Every structure is written in C-alpha cells, then in structure tokens.
Amino acid sequence: MPELIAQPNRITVPGNKLIDEYVGRVNNGESQTSIAHMRSPAGWSEPGQRPEFDEFTLVLQGMMRVEYEGGLMEARAGQAVVTRKGEWVRYSTPEGAEYVAICIPAFAPDTVHRDE
Numbered sequence: 001m002p003e004l005i006a007q008p009n010r011i012t013v014p015g016n017k018l019i020d021e022y023v024g025r026v027n028n029g030e031s032q033t034s035i036a037h038m039r040s041p042a043g044w045s046e047p048g049q050r051p052e053f054d055e056f057t058l059v060l061q062g063m064m065r066v067e068y069e070g071g072l073m074e075a076r077a078g079q080a081v082v083t084r085k086g087e088w089v090r091y092s093t094p095e096g097a098e099y100v101a102i103c104i105p106a107f108a109p110d111t112v113h114r115d116e
Contacts, residue, residue, distance in 0.1 A: 003028070008037065016041045024106045034106035038099050040064075045092035052111040053103045055089075057081045062097030066090070090115075 008020035009027035017040045021027045024034030040062075048067070057064065058080045066073050066081050067090040075081045083089050101107075 011036075015044050015046070017044055024103075025108055031106050032104065034101075034103045036101050036107075038097075038101055040093040040097050040099075042094065042096040044096070046090065046114070048088055048090040048115040050088045050113045051083075051085060051103075052113070053085050053105050053107065055081075055083045056102040056104075057083075058100045058102075060098045060100065062093060062099075063095045064097045064099060065092045065094060067092075 005022050005028060008022045011019040011021055011026060013019060017038065019036050019038055021034060021036040023030050024036065025031060057075070059075045059077050061077050063077075064075045064081065066075065066083070068083070069088050073081065105111075
C-alpha cells in the first residue's frame with residue numbers, strides 16, 4: 001500500500017540552515033533513502049566530509065558551491081550535482097540556496113564523516 005508523507009520533520013542544524021526531511025530515518029524510519037528540502041542562507045558552509053552514501057542534489061533556487069578533491073563546481077537553479085560515497089566534498093551556499101537532497105542509503109549522522 002502506498003504511504004502518504006503528510007508533512008516533513010524539521011531538523012535543526014547550526015548556521016540557520018533549514019532541513020525538512022520528508023523521507024528518511026528521522027521522519028518515517030526509512031533507511032534505504034532520504035529526501036529532504038533544504039534552505040541555506042547566504043554565507044552558509046559546512047566542514048568537508050567523506051560520506052558513506054551517494055547524494056543527489058537538485059538546486060531549486062540560488063547557487064550551491066561544491067568543493068571536491070581536485071576542484072570546485074557551482075550548481076545553479078535547474079542544475080543538479082551527484083556525489084558518490086567515499087568522495088571528499090564540501091558544500092557551501094555563498095549566495096544562499098534552496099535545494100532537494102536525496103541520499104542513498106538514507107543520511108545518518110554517523111555516516112557523514114565530517115572533517116575536524
């Protein structure tokens with residue numbers, strides 16, 4: 001039977017970033033995939049990380065900067081970025097951004113492996 005996700009679960013994180021998880025460990029106990037609507041203010045950034053999941057990011061508004069070993073890319077509204085598990089990446093939103101992030105398997109704090 002299909003499962004209706006009536007509303008997301010708001011996950012609070014430092015730096016004024018808003019995460020509304022629709023599918024995932026927090027909202028409905030899903031461990032295979034997580035789908036979250038994110039809103040990051042201008043100037044937001046997070047430490048580099050080497051996650052144990054693939055991440056598919058669709059930028060809806062603004063711009064997301066993605067640093068990776070050997071380079072840097074910027075994804076704007078209407079573009080997407082795919083990062084693979086085990087790759088080092090660092091995300092930031094110098095201008096602010098709204099985006100959807102899909103992680104396979106589902107995001108879990110202990111599988112991100114952020115830089116110190």
